[in-house]
Amino acid sequence: MGKAIAIFNQKGGVGKTTTNINLAACLAMKGKKVLILDGDPQGNTTSGVGISKRDLDITTHEILIEDDHHPGEAVVQTDIPNLDIIPASVQLAGAEVELINIAGREKRLKMAIDVLKPEYDYIFIDCPPSLGILTINALTAVDSVLIPIQCEFYALEGVSQLMSTIDIVKSNMNPDLEIEGVILSMFDGRTNLSVQVVEEVKKYFKEKVYTTVIPRNVRLAEAPSHGMPVITYDPKSSGAVAYMDFADEFLDNERTQ
Secondary structure, three states: OOEEEEEOOOOOOOOHHHHHHHHHHHHHHOOOOEEEEEOOOOOHHHHHOOOOHHHOOOOHHHHHHOOOOOHHHHOEEOOOOOEEEEOOOHHHHHHHHHOOOOOOHHHHHHHHHHHHHHHOOEEEEEOOOOOOHHHHHHHHHOOEEEEEEEOOOOOOOOHHHHHHHHHHHHHHOOOOOEEEEEEEEEEOOOOHHHHHHHHHHHHHHHHHEEEEEEEOOHHHHHHHHHOOOHHHHOOOOHHHHHHHHHHHHHHHHHHHO
16 A cells, blocks of 8 residues: 655745655656656646646546546556656646535545555655645645755744644544655755754754755756656756655655654
């Protein structure tokens, strides 16, 4: 049985999609069977792995709203062996309203994920940077939450609200929900600020913070526009090396749990 993980931070622009794509790709390259579910109406994860949003019939939207599709019908193979995706289209933006009158709306995604778990080692859900029914669905469906935090001045702004959200979901819908870990991104070792942010985040999350940090890297920023993870776009870049190191640390943590 696979493990489902939501990549979540209510703050936008912290590297959720970048982490989703690149961690998943690195794990797939290490032989793990991985599924990404794009839960963000912007669909950046979908285009970031080279899937055209114009040619999609069954997406996350249909899995959430309609009852006549098996979740496996939405799965699309990427160009990376072992890495599949359930893509998102702009129609997903309407799901917040469409789900209002559906019974058990908070658990719609969980039903789909539970069906797919036996097929994969890991399922990663890319959450939107908001606290609506899509995010609640994701947090209800998963075993744990992976939190990306940028090494910037406002890094810890909103973290208490984020933790409150996780606690609410844990209390009411998903009692087994855990923090998988915290990954720090956009690190620049030349600045005191980045170093200070790492120290502050470690004070707050303690042993949940991964040792690996993701550096500021032009290749990481360029790769999505080519529809590729950085590990295939430029395997020797500092971003690619960091995400491979992160994948190793992630797997090491899994083995010791």
